[in-house]
Amino acid sequence: MPEVRAPRGRRRLAPLSLTPLRLAVVGSTLAAAATLLAPVALAAPADDIRINEVVTTGSVDDSIELFNKGTATVDVSGWILKDDNNSSKFTVPSGTTLAPGAVRAFDVDGAFGLGSSDKARLYLPGGSTLVDSFGWTGHSAPSWSRCPDGTGAFGKAALTLGAPNDCGTGGGGGTSPVAWPGGGSVATADGSDVFGEDLSGLYQEGSVLWAAQNSGKLWRLVRDGAGGWRPDTTNGWTSGKTLRYPGGSGSPDGEAVTLTAAGATGGAYVATERNGDASGTSRLSVLRYEVGTGTGGSLTATKEWNLTAGLPAVGSNLGFEAITWIPDATLVAAGFKDESTGLAYDPSRYAAHTGGVFFLGVEGTGTVYGHVLQDSGAATRVATIASGLSGVMELQWEPQAARLWVVCDDTCGGRHRTMRIGATGAFALAAVYERPSGMADLNNEGFAPSGADECVGGTKPVYWADDSNTGGHALRRGTISC
Structure with missing residues (x-):
């Protein structure tokens, strides 16, 4: 869940006077910092694993689903799932693999809760290399799902944990409801x-x-x-x-x-x-x-x-x-x-x-x-x-x-x-x-x-x-x- 922090006052700093030498040092320091903060490039097939569905409330426990959009099977044993709090951690069980096009849902409720304004984040083993993330500002109703699976944008959809996402209109697979195919009396x-x-x-x-x-x-x-x-x-x-x-x-x-x-x-x-x-x-x-x-x-x-x-x-x-x-x-x-x-x-x-x-x-x-x-x-x-x-x-x-x-x-x-x-x-x-x-x-x-x-x-x-x-x-x- 998001941490609650007390507002902090701002302190005005005196203008910094930079000599050419100081400017060079600062510039090289900023460049180094930018390098350290830049996203880590992931090698395939690790980059093929995506958060595919998130459920934050409703008929099942808080869950995060992963999808393999690549062409090779990926061993995701030991990978880490977090919410927006770095102290939260769910470790994918040993022996877990995802074949191409496969999905796997994980019940994270025992490790952390997913709030109405929160994130789902996926890391490589060790929990420092970010693979994928998704944030939202409202509870799933009942699911936040990628459409199409693994590559599309997240939207509200029917709950399909462990199965391909329902990417039809209104959760109806593109088919509108029609009248009962029989008599109306019961x-x-x-x-x-x-x-x-x-x-x-x-x-x-x-x-x-x-x-x-x-x-x-x-x-x-x-x-x-x-x-x-x-x-x-x-x-x-x-x-x-x-x-x-x-x-x-x-x-x-x-x-x-x-x-x-x-x-x-x-x-x-x-x-x-x-x-x-x-x-x-x-x-x-x-x-x-x-x-x-x-x-x-x-x-x-x-x-x-x-x-x-x-x-x-x-x-x-x-x-x-x-x-x-x-x-x-x-x-x-x-x-x-x-x-x-x-x-x-x-x-x-x-x-x-x-x-x-x-x-x-x-x-x-x-x-x-x-x-x-x-x-x-x-x-x-x-x-x-x-x-x-x-x-x-x-x-x-x-x-x-x-x-x-x-x-x-x-x-x-x-x-x-x-x-x-x-x-x-x-x-x-x-x-x-x-x-x-x-x-x-x-x-x-x-x-x-x-x-x-x-x-x-x-x-x-x-x-x-x-x-x-x-x-x-x-x-x-x-x-x-x-």
């Missing part, structure tokens, strides 16, 4: 006060609607005969089933659920952001549960993929909020590019896995990550996608329309985005939709379009889960075009 789709608060992610599997509740439960819902859903009353599902980590311990904060092509018989995959028994610590994991058998009231995960270490740090309640699964065959056919290799995605590079890629949305940053989760427990990140939203609350792959739904809650006014794989092999924004005109700005953390088999007259049902249980109802039903 109706409740559950009984009164069945679930209470905290109902989050949804996934429809034919006549079953799976729902994750972040109090540590998974629900199996069946149709109620009136266009809505009720809890399944068989096999121990009446009040939902309590989730546990492998071994039977803990209380996973389950925020989202999805299935693979194998359906429920292949297990349900739940995205979690922390262990409720240690709620102050992030634990960004995907847990697999056997949900096709058993009559007990709890489920113990058969496998955990803990991805925390490989992702930018976020608050313990701002982690994984969304999950969806896309088949390998679909990704290959669309020319999807694997960021871990820089080449077209080749599923054969990976050992046995689910036959697809899991995409996970982070609430705190609005970033979507694609991971191959291998049966062995290994995981490889194959995609980093800037959603352009300040938070991602739900993801759904809709096979019928070959589009990825990226959903925000009342933080973003209930906007929905769709993305498709573009010519470069990366997911690109396709459309931005306002919420249905008949739905209030609810805390919708779940979203699930029904399957193609329910398309009638060009539209089909879609469902939302309201985390706040507004008016005693957590589920709502609307329509979208097929």
Whole structure:
């Protein structure tokens, strides 16, 4: 933070009379001082590392992101980040490298805070050779970002730590919001006060609607005969089933659920952001549960993929909020590019896995990550996608329309985005939709379009889960075009 200094009075100095000899001495002294104060010329590739994004307030801790605009990988181990106070210092961890075009965000909040009028400065190891700096006079809202990455000017943009900056207009990727692609009317789709608060992610599997509740439960819902859903009353599902980590311990904060092509018989995959028994610590994991058998009231995960270490740090309640699964065959056919290799995605590079890629949305940053989760427990990140939203609350792959739904809650006014794989092999924004005109700005953390088999007259049902249980109802039903 800026130091506060008391104003100092000025003392008038007597004019200095300089003889030619004194003038020469002074001149040579000033020249030497100018040489000492001149910026140090940095040799490439060190000069290719740039401060790329700065976050000073909002849904994540104070953070500074670096970008490599060069053509060679740079080892930034031991480099120093500072604010405008020289006594502040964050040291980049050992073993940190940046490949060409790569970004890496660092949570500096534990070392120093970034104020509303402050600077972010990057130094070589030792902290005396300045590499890059950026100053501002107002907090980020939510991010100060370079556009284009690494070379452009800083401006206010959507938060995209760990991913390419959102350089579209208004954080919308250049696409203006349009009306909801379906009916404007929305109706409740559950009984009164069945679930209470905290109902989050949804996934429809034919006549079953799976729902994750972040109090540590998974629900199996069946149709109620009136266009809505009720809890399944068989096999121990009446009040939902309590989730546990492998071994039977803990209380996973389950925020989202999805299935693979194998359906429920292949297990349900739940995205979690922390262990409720240690709620102050992030634990960004995907847990697999056997949900096709058993009559007990709890489920113990058969496998955990803990991805925390490989992702930018976020608050313990701002982690994984969304999950969806896309088949390998679909990704290959669309020319999807694997960021871990820089080449077209080749599923054969990976050992046995689910036959697809899991995409996970982070609430705190609005970033979507694609991971191959291998049966062995290994995981490889194959995609980093800037959603352009300040938070991602739900993801759904809709096979019928070959589009990825990226959903925000009342933080973003209930906007929905769709993305498709573009010519470069990366997911690109396709459309931005306002919420249905008949739905209030609810805390919708779940979203699930029904399957193609329910398309009638060009539209089909879609469902939302309201985390706040507004008016005693957590589920709502609307329509979208097929």
